[in-house]
Amino acid sequence: MKRSGKRKTIYDLSALSGCSPSTVSAVLNGSWRKRRISEKTATLVLKLADSQQYTANRQARGLRRSRSGLVGLLLPLYDNRYFSSLAQTFEAMVRARGECPIVASASRDPRAERETAESLIAYSVDELFICGATDPDGVHEICEKAGLRHVNVDLPGTRAPSVISDNYDGACRLTEAVIRHCAATEPLRPEELYIFGGRDDHASRERLRGFRAVKRTLLGADPDVCIQPTGYSANNTRLAFEAFFAREGRLPRAIIINSTINLEGFLRFMAGFPDAAFKDLVVGCYDYDPFASFLPFPVIMIRQNVEAMLARAFEIIADPAAAAQIHLVAPELVPPRTALAGPLDALKDMPPRPAGRTTDATVAHPA
Amino acid sequence: MKRSGKRKTIYDLSALSGCSPSTVSAVLNGSWRKRRISEKTATLVLKLADSQQYTANRQARGLRRSRSGLVGLLLPLYDNRYFSSLAQTFEAMVRARGECPIVASASRDPRAERETAESLIAYSVDELFICGATDPDGVHEICEKAGLRHVNVDLPGTRAPSVISDNYDGACRLTEAVIRHCAATEPLRPEELYIFGGRDDHASRERLRGFRAVKRTLLGADPDVCIQPTGYSANNTRLAFEAFFAREGRLPRAIIINSTINLEGFLRFMAGFPDAAFKDLVVGCYDYDPFASFLPFPVIMIRQNVEAMLARAFEIIADPAAAAQIHLVAPELVPPRTALAGPLDALKDMPPRPAGRTTDATVAHPA
DNA sequence: GGGGCTTGCACAATCGATGGTGCAACTATT
DNA sequence: AATAGTTGCACCATCGATTGTGCAAGCCCC
Structure with a gap:
């Protein structure tokens, strides 16, 4: 409310703390011990960063380090339960690794697939999971040219490792x-x-x-x-x-x-x-x-088996020596009238309120 | 295959073309007429960019322009047909505007919502659609501090405009x-x-x-x-x-x-x-x-009515004077046994092959 | 008390793209 | 031919964070 100003940078913190920007940077990205910054300075800067609500500019960091912390998932579409559970599971797995998932869909169109891949590369994603692509090899070529680690999921390519259902x-x-x-x-x-x-x-x-x-x-x-x-x-x-x-x-x-x-x-x-x-x-x-x-x-x-496929894909993408081969994952036969648990079951829900009068509407409804 | 090198930059094109980096930049971002670059130079650079498969580094551009071209959608989850159709529709609408959709989910957890918003802000998203957030006002505060345009969808907040179903x-x-x-x-x-x-x-x-x-x-x-x-x-x-x-x-x-x-x-x-x-x-x-x-x-x-809600939300987010008020969108009553068309119907599918022997498997199956 | 080592930090270049500004080389004008 | 105006482009600072390097001050030891 008060301060609608712009985002804080290490230069702001530098001015406020009296240390140099590079010191601030080192403290904030954790490399400060290696750089022999004193505990005292570190604590000072960290406290300041906290009180000023500092958050690093990921674009600047990404530019410098030439990696973004983004992990991409290229999907044909969102709107069915197979792909939406895939996105849900992917999201959870990437977050568990402390990185930021970014999902994009390409409508099962080879041209859109390539353009979307290029767009993701333009944002310097660190890794790309190519899922259900119509033309995985086309996307592969673009990834390779950009030096981007990638793996095919759901539909196989011939030029990159692929994890698919049997x-x-x-x-x-x-x-x-x-x-x-x-x-x-x-x-x-x-x-x-x-x-x-x-x-x-x-x-x-x-x-x-x-x-x-x-x-x-x-x-x-x-x-x-x-x-x-x-x-x-x-x-x-x-x-x-x-x-x-x-x-x-x-x-x-x-x-x-x-x-x-x-x-x-x-x-x-x-x-x-x-x-x-x-x-x-x-x-x-x-x-x-x-x-x-x-x-x-x-x-x-x-x-x-979405979890198994993705888990395998994560292993493969982490392996620099992974060959362009196909890894089969067994799917599961589901009898009629079966309600399986899904990725949503992993989410914790708040405890429900006890039943009772809860008619405290906050919006007056146009009668 | 041959050139597994890194991505090309305007400096590469500069060297190849003999023009300065700023000229290359101007040509590639379309501001070259305003900068009085000759048609001849422009064509040269464009041809070069094409042949070298140049794609701009969005992080660098985003850093300089302090906008990323990313439009964020904060979702509680992917894995049901309401939210997946929302993501699908959002994606199409953002792409239609020539920008890049980025979707993230926060598990209906207020803390995760805030962290995800901060993460999206760290990537300099230009706009944020906050959908189904448990604590929209908490997210609002973070957005406001970062000077980020945002709108609530599906669940209303009191501090930002909201589009919700009636x-x-x-x-x-x-x-x-x-x-x-x-x-x-x-x-x-x-x-x-x-x-x-x-x-x-x-x-x-x-x-x-x-x-x-x-x-x-x-x-x-x-x-x-x-x-x-x-x-x-x-x-x-x-x-x-x-x-x-x-x-x-x-x-x-x-x-x-x-x-x-x-x-x-x-x-x-x-x-x-x-x-x-x-x-x-x-x-x-x-x-x-x-x-x-x-x-x-x-x-x-x-x-x-996902399309109407999102369309309204896009209008609102484009309006700098939008007040923190609630916009109601009428939902639709669907009788039993009704198969409505969805966002996927907008995708074109390839014409099916004529029926016939198509047993040309490419993977030998472990017998 | 001087050489050498450690501690603690500042400086400056860098990532790639952008855009304000400056300035040659031309062309037009009188 | 000298002045004014245009054309076409190069130069350079900048966005924010990272990181190799340099260097002063403090400490130790003989």
């Missing part, structure tokens, strides 16, 4: 689980099991590969017509289901869906029918979403 | 909708309608106020026992439902739930029972989640 294994287990779930009623025929969603990215390819392999093994055939790639778009997925329904007058008995984004497309289709229309449907879906797990038909989900 | 109005509409939905079967009695979740924050208070007002008006009474605040914790919510069930041997006929996080707590409770146990339940819930909207019982949701 999508093939996940696909096998998911497909098998769906088939078995259906078989409890009546054996599933090959043409009754479809896969919707997916694109030409590595994850989709691996998932498709597992799908086909298991179908062939367990059901004896694997007709191409059961493959319906619709990209990562909810609306395209809805259109695909509508087209299917218009053609066949019904849905397949069992559907594997390539991501929760596509499953949202299915919701859009669902909205046109009562729940009863789906009572015999069995769905398998990549990526776990707690609410999706409780839809009115069985939804078997594959949860990627 | 939670009272939302609560009234939601409560009424739930009551009417139940009444279609058989009139609801006051003690059959509960509210779970919520804390002592402004949003919870307003929601509770609306809940009580409507209950009193439509149902004639509003017993305190129907108020079950459980904070913003899934597990506490689960415990509350378990305790209720242990006591009463059933659930209330109708439940209003203060946030999707609490609804996740309800899922944890649900997992112990078959869907049939919930066939007569009616739920109203704050914040919209597409999958939650399709749970096997009617879920009426309130969707906060």
Whole structure:
């Protein structure tokens, strides 16, 4: 209120304390013992810094040291539970290391990915986690040119180490689980099991590969017509289901869906029918979403092990000798109607007030 | 590959082009006409910058200009669809203005909020959107001291302009909708309608106020026992439902739930029972989640108008004369089984490949 | 009491980009 | 041809923090 002035600098503290700026700097960044600053001076400066609410200008420090203390996460998007839990977990891990997480999204667009990476580099991030990038190698090239340590997560590149889910294994287990779930009623025929969603990215390819392999093994055939790639778009997925329904007058008995984004497309289709229309449907879906797990038909989900993947990625990025190889992390099969704990459970919540009259509104509401 | 060297600077370009660093700088930052640099020199430098892959060091520029081009969003958390869509929308809006979004989360902890704000200030963010902060005024003080423009979103403060949802109005509409939905079967009695979740924050208070007002008006009474605040914790919510069930041997006929996080707590409770146990339940819930909207019982949701709130917040933060007042934005009542479009629908997806054999895996899978 | 060692700090260059100012070399004018 | 005005650019201080180096004062010892 009183002092709306600018931020304090080491020069202000220097003037106030009577020491030189370099002494102040040394005290504040902890190198003062090494520089043989006396305990007395240090205490004085620290007290002053505290009373003046000093905070170091990170841009200046970053400029001088050519590192910023920022750790970047490049994401395709925020708005689904897989990526939002990834961001949440990443944030916690970076903070635990005493650094500052910076998250940016690039919309699954190779060009935006490169530009965002350049932008992060422009801010001198110290490390970059490239997650779900459509063109990891393009981003790699930019990072390498800038001498920036980086690692791919979720989608692999060929030029940098990559930590990804074992999508093939996940696909096998998911497909098998769906088939078995259906078989409890009546054996599933090959043409009754479809896969919707997916694109030409590595994850989709691996998932498709597992799908086909298991179908062939367990059901004896694997007709191409059961493959319906619709990209990562909810609306395209809805259109695909509508087209299917218009053609066949019904849905397949069992559907594997390539991501929760596509499953949202299915919701859009669902909205046109009562729940009863789906009572015999069995769905398998990549990526776990707690609410999706409780839809009115069985939804078997594959949860990627976000904590393990990130933990591995942190190890790798710390290792200067890490090779450009792929590290697989096993995903988890989640049965229908399962509410898993998530990263939010680690946050402590305040104790709730005892119930009672708490109608003390602070804003008068326009009647 | 070849040149793993460091990043190029204006001094490199200066040497290569034969012009002075300041000329290079002027050309690259666009101020060259004002500085009467010839078209010829400009083209030369620009071509050079392009061929050398020059990108400006934002820290240096930020240091000199004392602004960074960063726009900060302080969030309590990422991992639910309300906040993740907020982050997604924020990101798009900031990018549309040609600036760089930086998102950080503070776990709904007042202390972490202040530290995160200080950290963002240390990186010289130009503007800060304080979203869902438990202690907006504490953050305000820090911002003000640093001369940083800021605005509260989602939870109001008293010292800075705030854009929030009209939670009272939302609560009234939601409560009424739930009551009417139940009444279609058989009139609801006051003690059959509960509210779970919520804390002592402004949003919870307003929601509770609306809940009580409507209950009193439509149902004639509003017993305190129907108020079950459980904070913003899934597990506490689960415990509350378990305790209720242990006591009463059933659930209330109708439940209003203060946030999707609490609804996740309800899922944890649900997992112990078959869907049939919930066939007569009616739920109203704050914040919209597409999958939650399709749970096997009617879920009426309130969707906060994230785009409108952020748009308003951007207007306000651009207005130097903005007063510390509250701006209410109407939320939207979402009927059960509704799949709304979200911010992801704005992203373009690549056209899907035609269906076919796409088993060209690039990773050999450990058999 | 003088040489040598330690203590405690100040000085100044530096990181990369910016922008105010100064000044040659031209061109136009009378 | 001398003056005035324009064009085109270079010089240099600056933003705030870091860090290699230098140096005075104090202390020890013979």
